[in-house]
Amino acid sequence: MTSTVPASVLRTADGSALQAVLLDMDGTLVDTEGFWWDAEVAVFGELGHRLDASWKHVVVGGPMSRSGRYLIEATGADITLAELSVLLNERFEARIADHVPLMPGAERLLAELARHNVPTALVSASHRRVIDRILQSLGPDRFALSVAGDEVPRTKPHPDPYLRAARDLGAHPSRCAVIEDTATGVASAEAAGCRVVAVPSVGSIAPAPGRTVVASLEDVDLSFLRSLITGMN
Structure with a gap:
């Protein structure tokens, strides 16, 4: 479940038009x-069953429901x-039990957002059980809330996860900067009206x-994310 957000977390620094960062x-x-x-x-x-390597680009980056159905039908x-x-x-939880590798720049960006009290949410198509495991490596205190794929009626590429995160942070979607790595996630954030x-x-x-x-x-840094919002037409 998403967490309760204290009123103090809804302030962004320096009067920025950026209201939240959703990752x-x-x-x-x-x-x-991988x-x-x-x-x-x-x-x-x-x-x-042996999976064809060409299927990787079909299933990676999407919700488990879509990936699972595809692989069941294909095999x-x-x-x-x-x-x-x-x-x-x-199997995934066993794989990350000992170590969760961070993407380059992730630690620095999360630390900067926390230092400036920017409301931040983790928005994933992964299930709650997996998110909670990985949050221990990312630092759960760095996120005001998180939204899991099994907690919304429709997960990515539908807008529901990002709409929920923005709503629970008290932010307008158009004032939220979203950081995504796949076309599925980008489609979800853009459908919600966020800057991506x-x-x-x-x-x-x-x-x-x-x-x-x-x-x-x-x-990516905070100044860059703020410029995406203040530069809107």
């Missing part, structure tokens, strides 16, 4: 997109989506109105 998790803050594919390969291998595996979800979550910074991890993402593409989180 994706896998592939954006933590270098774990871990999900490894988990899928292992689980389906145990079920007697013909005799397993339900609910059963597969349990196995994949268990794309840091592609799987496949390419082209610049577009209201969307800025950068090579790394090393290129």
Whole structure:
């Protein structure tokens, strides 16, 4: 569940028009997109099926419901989506038990946002059980709240997760800067009306109105995020 946000966290520094920063998790803050594919390969291998490497670009970066359905249909595996979800979550959790690698620039950016009291939310298509594990590495105190894929009626690419995060932070979506790494996440944030910074991890993402593409989180700081909002037409 999302947490209760104290009134004090709703202030942004220096009167900035930026009201909140909403961040994706896998592939954006933590270098774990490949871990999900490894988990899928292992689980389906145990079920007697070999995954085609070309499927990786189809399933990585999307919600488990979409990825799971695709792989079940592609392989013909005799397993339900609910059963597969349990196995994949268990395998992924085992993979991150000892170490969760951060993306370059993630630690610096999170520290800067916290230092300036910028309301920040973690918005992921991953399930709550996985988010809570990774939050321990990211620092749960750095986020006013988090939204999991299994806590909204429709997860990414629908706008629901970002609309919920903005609402619970008391922010207007158009005054929120979102950082995402996949086309699915970008579609979700843009459908919610947010300004988007794309840091592609799987496949390419082209610049577009209201969307800025950068090579790394090393290129993102608070000043840059504020400029996205104050520069709106």
